Amino acid sequence: QVTLKESGPGMLQPSKTLSLTCSFSGFSLSTSGMVVSWIRQPSGKSLEWLAAIDWDGDKYYNPSLKSRLTVSKDTSNTQVFLKITSVDIADTATYYCARRRTTMGITGGFDYFDYWGQGVMVTVSS
Amino acid sequence: DIQMTQSPTSLAASVGESVTITCLASEDIYGSLVWYQQKPGKSPQLLIYGATILEDGIPSRFSGSGSDTQYSLKINSLQPEDFASYYCQNGLSTPYTFGAGTKLELK
Numbered sequence: 364q365v366t367l368k369e370s371g372p373g374m375l376q377p378s379k380t381l382s383l384t385c386s387f388s389g390f391s392l393s394t395s396g397m398v399v400s401w402i403r404q405p406s407g408k409s410l411e412w413l414a415a416i417d418w419d420g421d422k423y424y425n426p427s428l429k430s431r432l433t434v435s436k437d438t439s440n441t442q443v444f445l446k447i448t449s450v451d452i453a454d455t456a457t458y459y460c461a462r463r464r465t466t467m468g469i470t471g472g473f474d475y476f477d478y479w480g481q482g483v484m485v486t487v488s489s
Numbered sequence: 490d491i492q493m494t495q496s497p498t499s500l501a502a503s504v505g506e507s508v509t510i511t512c513l514a515s516e517d518i519y520g521s522l523v524w525y526q527q528k529p530g531k532s533p534q535l536l537i538y539g540a541t542i543l544e545d546g547i548p549s550r551f552s553g554s555g556s557d558t559q560y561s562l563k564i565n566s567l568q569p570e571d572f573a574s575y576y577c578q579n580g581l582s583t584p585y586t587f588g589a590g591t592k593l594e595l596k
Contacts, residue, residue, distance in 0.1 A: 400585075410533065410576060412585040425584040426490075459532055468539050470519040474580040475538035482532050 365389035367399075367460050367480035374486045381447040381485060385460030389478075392418055392440035398463035399443045400476065401434065403456040411456075415463060416443055450487045457482040491515050491579045495588025501596040507565045510591045512577035514558045521581040522560040524553055527590075528573045537562065538580060569595075 367387040375381060383401070390397060400415040414434040415423040424432050433446040447454060461476035492515035502508050512522065522540040525533035535544045537553040540560055550565040564571055572595050577588040 409589045410578075410587040412583070412587070415583070423583050427584070461532075466539060466542070468520060471521065471581075473521045473523075473539040473542075474585065475523040475535060475578070476525075476533070477535050477544070479532035479534075 365462065365478045367462065367478055369458055369460050369480045369483040371458065371483045371485055373484070374488060375450060376489055377451050377487055378449055381445075381450050381454065381487075383445045383447075383458055383460075383483065383485075385443040385445075385480060387441060387443070387460070387462070387480075390462065392416075392436055392443070394418055396465065398465075399436070400461050400463050401443075401445045402459045402461055402476070402479075403454075404459070404482075405456040414445060452487050455485065455487045457484050490584055491518060491581065491586050493577055493579055493586050493588040495577050495591055497591060498589065499592045499594060501594045502567055503596045504567050504569060506567050507563065508567065508593065509564075510562045510575055510577075510593075512555075512560045512562075512588050514560070514579060517557045518579050518581040520556055521579065522553070522555060523578040523580045524551075524562045525576045525578065526571075526573050527576065533576060536575075564593075567593075 371383040398417045401413040404410050416434045431448045436443045459482045461479040464477045465472045494513040520540045524537040527533045541553045575591045579586045
């Protein structure tokens with residue numbers, strides 16, 4: 364049974380660094396092909412993909428936020444972390460981690476998020 | 490980045506009706522289109538990937554179609570539990586991008 368769960372500070376002040384943890388079970392990030400992503404959603408708005416890390420330790424970032432993001436994983440491959448520096452009010456959102464899967468089709472690979480955590484709400488406020 | 494334009498933004502329908510939501514990609518995504526359902530206070534749930542492939546456990550009243558840049562999600566015979574928000578996602582390449590969402594409401 365695959366589960367993911369996010370944890371974070373709940374609230375922090377502008378200009379601080381946000382640190383989030385995704386703890387998961389039911390799969391290992393050391394397995395070839397496994398990828399865990401971070402996605403966020405401001406209240407009442409759509410979803411924004413932030414970053415990902417794969418089984419090989421390769422990291423991927425949304426170019427729009429790349430300078431502020433750092434994704435990493437622990438050596439046991441059961442946790443993934445995300446740091447966002449210099450937060451401001453616009454970073455207020457629910458943050459999700461999700462497992463990415465890839466299925467090969469005739470025209471190429473289809474990437475999708477098959478399991479999501481429950482999300483952690485983060486408020487940036489002074 | 491690939492832009493995903495989803496329509497309509499909101500939609501009112503009755504139980505038993507059929508509805509269609511569309512998603513237009515700014516470039517050819519070669520069928521790598523994903524649909525999610527999200528209920529208030531919950532995380533998104535995967536419905537369809539590869540434009541047409543129904544995720545295990547998803548009712549067959551959900552179906553996806555499309556190719557190149559144009560894609561659709563059809564829900565037949567709406568059930569009370571289907572009233573939720575729906576999002577499309579570019580699954581071709583990073584940065585993965587999502588449509589703005591469609592809120593399906595009970596008429």
